[in-house]
Amino acid sequence: MIESTIPASICPRCERLIVPPAARCPDHGTRMEAATVPNTGEVVSFTTLHSAPEGFRSPLHIALVELEGGARLFCHGQETKGVKIGSHVAVENVDSVYYFSHMGFADRARMFWRRAGARGEKVASISKSLVQGLFKGRSSGQS
């Protein structure tokens, strides 16, 4: 759930990314090409709407999230407690609606390791030995 991709489109002229995919670049009128973007990013801003429009429950938590690569999208959230501008979030599509969830330290660490793993055992083993070295160093320092 933590790491996946989101369908997007990219302008061949200005390379801007848009979510969900659009037929034409809003600035250049050029036909956009299919692309994907990571489902993680940062909160640009957020609000809690206390008088939600028809068809929505109040309070309604809405965030604008900038995904890695620069595409922005609106998301719903279960809550905005603890969320700040700049908070790292993961975005998930449930029944064609994107939801954001706050990524704690553990989530981000897990994501880092998973990515490191995906780039080959070499990265993982280097990281592993680094951590082991750190652990050894610390324990020797304490004794």
Added chain:
Amino acid sequence: MTDVWIAGAGMTRFGKRNETLPDLIAEAAFAALADARIDEPETIVVGAMNPEEFTGDGNFGSLINTHLGFSRAPALRVETATSSGLAAFYAGFAAVASGLARTVLVVGGEKMSHLATPRVSEIIGRSIDPHERRYGTTMPALAGLITRAAMHRHGLTLREISQVAVKNHANAARNPYAHFQEPVTLEAVMESRIVADPLRLYHCCPISDGAAAVVLTAERRAVRVAGIGQGTDSIAIRYRSDLTSFRATQVAAQAAYRMAGFGPERVEVAELHDAFSPFEIISLEDTGLMAAGKAGRATLEGETALGGRLPVSPSGGLKARGHPLAATGIGQVVELCWQLRGEAGARQVQHARVGLAQSIGGLATNNWILLLEAAR
């Protein structure tokens, strides 16, 4: 290009009104024609954002010219969401400036207070990008996001934002045409209920009915159109890289100043589009009337109050004079006309010769800046 002059101005009181929209428009139109001492306009431009949904009326240009008794005067209906009033003004200006017409009646109006608030919000919300609307993003929700980003980025405070509402209510208390006639305290604004965090109820404009009209002419009169400019941005907020300033205002202002041949330093009174109080602060900076990051503090220090260095929205603004959508932009022009002619009564800005009006369409997707100058 022919010089364009404002021959006459008139408006209804804004607020909750029982009259029909065509009747409100007629009241404003005949007030402007009487002020201009013109019996019959050559052509008519009608600004209306959403009469189809609010009142069920269509073919609005023809409905209005017939209702006014000028069914032989060619009528055109113009729409750019919440800035439809200044868009209609632009169409009238272009007709006179190009020599296509000698006198044009420009009128705008909206009636919506007869509908329940959630219904009105939903209809106005249709000016938001369809994908973003699926997330329940109403205008207050988007304004809430923008306000939080501005507070985070520019250090804008809730107190500074709230002072805009206090100042505009104080001005409206001196304006018999305003929706609200009572001043409010800073505490009342800051303690009003939260609508879209961090925006509170008293930071949001009310739902108003009303109409406003001006008569434009190629003949020399007291007030000249010095410059007008339009600026746009994508309807999708997620396509924009900057939330805390509006490109549509900046571009419109540059175009208007270029046409006028002068810059913001000559503006002595302004009517700005404070649909949400923080928008007045953002707009002061987008128009170049104040330096970036300075407008919040200046508002708190009274620089934009009546008697301040640059009085802003002496009418009471959208917050307190009211916001009957397509009437709003033309209502700003009416107020500036009265100010430049020295007829603004208890809210008169002394010796004002140049005025600026700003109108925001949608969530700053289609904005207008107008510069008016008193004849020498």
